[in-house]
Amino acid sequence: MxxxxxxxxxxxxxxxxxxxxxxxxxxxxxxxxxxxxxxxxxxxxxxxxxxxxGSLPAPDERVGVCAVCGAETFVPLDAGGSHLCARHGFEPGDVVRDRESDERLVVVAVTTARADTYRTEEDRTLDEYVTNAAYGAHEPVIEAVYADAVRPGRGVSDCERYAFPASRLVRPRRE
Structure with a gap:
């Protein structure tokens, strides 16, 4: 069949x-x-x-494409914006590493906003920053806080959020 x-x-x-x-x-x-x-x-x-x-999308899903690698992934039927496959996706609470600075961060939000539409507090799109030039403007934006900023008495919600194109963040290396 x-x-x-x-x-x-x-x-x-x-x-x-x-x-x-x-x-x-x-x-x-x-x-x-x-x-x-x-x-x-x-x-x-x-x-x-x-x-x-997992070979077919559920009735409330459709086939989408990962904005980082182009792999097929299933997304909500009515979802717009960019999406990530399981390999490139993150969840709030995940610890990740910034490819540029090698610093550890904690993911606080995964958006479907693209880097070329996401506006920072400086009213610039994320893809306009020089440090993001090597990453796709079409990629979804991941919001994260620096792990070193989280300490007793200062939780994730108390820390300043930063935004990154999805492929700029990777899972930490195993030591």
Whole structure:
């Protein structure tokens, strides 16, 4: 069976016996087996397995492209802006390293704003800074604080936030 997502949250399943449309969230399939018996047919099960395995986007997702490496990734259906794959993405609380300064930072926010649209307090876009010239203007912006600024009595929310194009930050080297 070959399964492909459609733009309307449904999936096309092609088999030797025919081509059917599955609506996973509604639990329906256009195959005769499902229409006659009303049970979960093999096409519904196959789509569910592919979604669970991460091979297909869920009904509330669409296929996107990682702004750093171009790899296929799944993003919310109505999400705009730039996105990152699991390899290049970060979560708030992650400790990362700045490629330029080699300093450690703590991620506080992951945005979908692009570096060429994100404005700093100086009213400049992030991609205008010389230190960001080697990184993509199309990349999402990661907000972080310097790890050294976080100490007892001074939490992450008390520290000044800085913004970086996503590929400027990497996971720390293992020592």
């Amino acid at each position: 070959t399964v492909r997502p459609l733009r309307d949250r449904r999936y096309v399943v092609e088999t030797d016996g025919g081509t059917y449309v599955v609506a996973l969230d509604a639990g329906t399939c256009t195959c005769p087996d499902h229409a006659i018996r009303g049970f979960r047919c093999k096409h519904l099960r196959r789509v569910a397995m592919e979604v669970t395995a």
